[in-house]
Amino acid sequence: MAKVIIVGGVAGGATTAAQLRRIDPEIDITIYEKGRDISYGNCGLPYHIGGEVAERDQLVAATPESFAERDVTVEIFHEVTAVDPDNRTVQVKDIRNDRTFDAAYDYLILSPGGSPRLIPALLDVPQAFVLHSLEHLDEIKAHIEEKNITRAVVVGAGYIGLEMAENLVHRGIEVTLVHRDTEIYRPLESDMSDFFMEELKSRGVDVKLDTEIVEVSGDTATLSNGEKIEAPMIIAGIGITPRTDFLEGSGIILNDEGYICTDKHGCTNKEGVYAVGDAIETNYHHVDRPVHVALAWGAHRMAYVISNQISGDSSVCFEGLLGTNIIRFFDYDIATLGLTEPELADYPHFVVDHRQKNKAGYMSDSVPIHVRAYVGKDDGKILRAVVVGTEGVDKRIDILSAHIRLGGTAMDLANIEVAYSPPYSSPKSVLNMVGYKAIEKMKKIHE
Amino acid sequence: MAKVIIVGGVAGGATTAAQLRRIDPEIDITIYEKGRDISYGNCGLPYHIGGEVAERDQLVAATPESFAERDVTVEIFHEVTAVDPDNRTVQVKDIRNDRTFDAAYDYLILSPGGSPRLIPALLDVPQAFVLHSLEHLDEIKAHIEEKNITRAVVVGAGYIGLEMAENLVHRGIEVTLVHRDTEIYRPLESDMSDFFMEELKSRGVDVKLDTEIVEVSGDTATLSNGEKIEAPMIIAGIGITPRTDFLEGSGIILNDEGYICTDKHGCTNKEGVYAVGDAIETNYHHVDRPVHVALAWGAHRMAYVISNQISGDSSVCFEGLLGTNIIRFFDYDIATLGLTEPELADYPHFVVDHRQKNKAGYMSDSVPIHVRAYVGKDDGKILRAVVVGTEGVDKRIDILSAHIRLGGTAMDLANIEVAYSPPYSSPKSVLNMVGYKAIEKMKKIHE
Structure with a gap:
């Protein structure tokens, strides 16, 4: 056997x-x-801290x-x-x-x-944690309860850091977010990222950009900019x-x-x-x-x-990935697929940007959704796509993902027959419009 | 020119x-x-009565x-x-x-x-309306305001009738729904339709099935079953x-x-x-x-x-329709695409049914979603699909629509790379699972 x-x-x-x-x-x-x-749901770990699990x-x-x-x-x-x-x-x-x-x-x-990364200053710091396993979750929960934690420092503003920050806020813990970079959430285009800082501020998160923790002594962390912050609990989410x-x-x-x-x-x-x-x-x-x-x-x-x-069936293949992904950050949904921004440089492309309401514009609760597609100049292939908004983002990124996997181009997006009723879409959906715009741009390029 | x-x-x-x-x-x-x-949004007309527009x-x-x-x-x-x-x-x-x-x-x-149909008993009845144009909307609104309408009769339980009933309820008007058929909303499979009656009851709608209005006298309507109902306003939505x-x-x-x-x-x-x-x-x-x-x-x-x-560009063609559609009925979303149930009889097919939570099952607010696909026995083509649930239905029907338009089969659904994060999906989404089930069924059929 x-x-x-x-x-x-x-x-x-x-x-x-x-x-x-x-x-x-x-x-x-x-x-x-x-x-x-x-076999535990490690993507769900932060949501137990926040209470949604x-x-x-x-x-x-x-x-x-x-x-x-x-x-x-x-x-x-x-x-x-x-x-x-x-x-x-x-x-x-x-x-x-x-x-x-x-x-x-x-x-x-x-x-x-993978192993979660940890910065040198946090090694051997008893109140420094990562959240990558159920064991980590249990440690963090025990620490919160035993020390009656009401303030915490989150290190890193990638998706783990952001999910941690959100869930700690939901738990009623005051959060300081320390991020070595000058920008929140690098996977998203910087010109589409403004809402992160607004959202963090409105939720009372204290954000320290362009700095990092260099030393922890007792419950105080010292940053590379000289600042000292209260740090009775530190959670690192840096990849x-x-x-x-x-x-x-x-x-x-x-x-x-x-x-x-x-x-x-x-x-x-x-x-x-x-x-x-x-x-x-x-x-x-x-x-x-x-x-x-x-x-x-x-x-x-x-x-x-x-x-x-x-089991002997070699006909089933792994056809590769688009890297379709989404994160929720408070009221926002941020989704991307395809190449990273740096990788795009190797592929001649044009950009289609379109903003439209997620449902019929006359509905009182309609909200804007922003779609960006990076489109191959020669073949109209969607190389990368980004969707940002507060509702209906997951729907649009999944449609894009299904469409691209079957070879659909940016122009073909015009032809997706969406289910229209005022609570769900416009008759020409935001993705249809990206398609129509791509058709126009393509015509101009190849005139 | x-x-x-x-x-x-x-x-x-x-x-x-x-x-x-x-x-x-x-x-x-x-x-x-x-x-x-x-050029008015006639799909939005009922939603102005209900207040969402x-x-x-x-x-x-x-x-x-x-x-x-x-x-x-x-x-x-x-x-x-x-x-x-x-x-x-x-x-x-x-x-x-x-x-x-x-x-x-x-x-x-x-x-x-099209012209909205009207049953003979409602011809020349001053308080009987249809809602197919802005003129109709203005008439109905004027009638509600002038007569201080607090009760209304909706005739028909197709999508127009249901949307009317919902929006009248939202406006605080007590609704009696009179429907000639024994079933609510024929476009949906009868074994998936139970929730309609439950929802109507819980919203206080008085439902009269298998009967129709045969006479209106003053503010009273007589039904074919002999019953008399108050009818100071009647709105017909029968196609x-x-x-x-x-x-x-x-x-x-x-x-x-x-x-x-x-x-x-x-x-x-x-x-x-x-x-x-x-x-x-x-x-x-x-x-x-x-x-x-x-x-x-x-x-x-x-x-x-x-x-x-x-304009001289004959390269753009109309590639036909899947009939992708969705209606909202209070908390429920009901979507279908493809052939009607009676039409399916002409196509050898099997059925895949799958129920799964709309997001990671451990999330407190996850809710079930039910997908049914009618799959061509020979080629795995999705002939008809139905999605019912209270959240995320519009997403799944639109993914199906995009997938089918590009030639994706039921089996190919397994390969749609969904954006996974606990608030949006499971790692194997409900549509992926329909795909995996279709693969198994197809194997058995062709063994």
Whole structure:
């Protein structure tokens, strides 16, 4: 009987195990997870702090026990420390018992995820946390309750930092946001980002830009600009690095940043070794360019692809990612897909901007929505799209995503038959209008 | 200079005039409108009664004066009573001056729309109204105010009747809904329609099914079941018939129900005669079958096609309709696209049903959403889709619409890269799951 080892039991690993078991009731599956928990909704962690996820246990999708019922072995506190693809073995460290052993596999699925970054000044600071796992969530909650925390510092204004800030505010905690950059949320175009500062101010968040924490002493943090701020709790949300050190010497190819390179079957360069989740590099769907996207949709899709591959159906492929993503920030929804702004420089393009109400303009509660599309000059391909507004943003980015995946151009957007009724759209929707504008611009370019 | 005559100045006609003027600054355009008003948002009329459209004049998109500024002639209270395509003339009745004249055209655009139906018992009843035009809206509002209306009867439980009932309730008027059928809202599958009665009850609407008004005397209406109900105001919403009597003898081909047959250029069978709006028959986009869809999206799209045709660009085609539609009924959103249930009988298919939360299930405010897809057995084509829920329905139907228009199958739904964050979706969205279920069903069928 074939033996499958899965490294990492959170999103990618647990989903692959579940999928594989569904397809193949016989295959031998073991998950090694270095942490305490498996299969929890880590995107939901901040929302439990804010109260939108009422019960912590709602975040737990599966446990070692529930996997055991499906005949999947889960070993927690077991860290895979080395991989030998030629002999098809992994080295495993049983952390609690401090012993190391080798385990053989026929198929190996790497789902190590990422490690949250921490700035040097926060190392060994007892009230400094990251929020990347259920363990972290429990630590933060315990700290808030034990110390009766009413003020906190959030480090970083990427999506994790912003979600943390929002949820702490929802919990009634006063927040200082410290951000090393001069701009909030870099993935969004700076000329579309004004609302972040307005929203932060209106929610009473004290924002310190262009500075960072250099020292923490007691409950006081000192910033690089000399300022001292109260910091009885600090949560850092400054991104992740792929947790792939253990692959050194394995011969498995990583990219320059340490992400595991995968092909359209989810396979690494080593036979029988697959990879899934936040630590992989894959390709864009719409252009031929590598990308790493630490988002759950891709992990779930790759889990399906890999489990089909291992079960013998190689027809199911991973067709690459658009990187479709969205964050909520208080009243705002911010969504993008496609290339990053710096990457766009390599592709001749024009820009279509359109603002329109999310529903019929005469409806009292209609609100503006702003769509920007970066359009390939030659073929009309949508290289990148951005949608910002306070309602209906998720709808527009998902339509764009579906449209682009099937080869729809910017001009084709004119032809999307939206469901029109005054509470939902205009007869010509905001995306139809982007399409009509793209048609006009394209005509001018090719006149 | 070419002369264009447009019959009917509401959605289709006014939009075509505006589009044509934008493309061609010179062409001579005259609109004949039999009513008092042109270019108003008639889908928004009920929402002004309910208060969601605060000001009546917000519903007016253009006036004869604003069109005059763009050098478009608008003649209101002018009814086109006959068309002679061989001589390229129309007969026009100037209603106010009770005179008739002929007008010559190079291009004729028919946008006559429909006439709201009225049951015989309501003819000549002073407190019986329909709501199909701004004039009707003004009459209804005046009646409500003058008679201090606190109770009303709505006839019909199609989308107009339901929107009327909802908006009257929002205005604080007690509603009795009289419906000849045994089921509310026929376009929705009867096994998915339970919530209508629950919602109507919870909003205090008195529902009389399987009966109709047979007589009105004073403020009392008698039903066919013998019941007498208070009826100081009656609004009928029982559909429209195409207003195409005036085409008798013109040689322009109508279908059996009186809709004007059009081709992919918006052209009728007579050269130079185009048609747009609620009175036309066109084709489905996804199957080869005629359909008439009295919805604004198609009218706007056809306006674009026709104005391009007349301006000499015949490359822009009308690719048919999916009939994508949505109605709001209090807290519910009900959306469908594609074939009607009776039409499905001609296409071998299987059904995929899936219910899932609209966002991450652990979010406190997540609510269920129900998607049903009727899938062609041979090719996996989505023949019809239905989405019902209280949030996020418009998003899913629009994604489906975009997906199907580009040839996406039910199985391909698995591959739509949705923007995932807990407030918006699950990592595998409800549509992804429909796709995965379709894949499984398809495998079993073709085993």
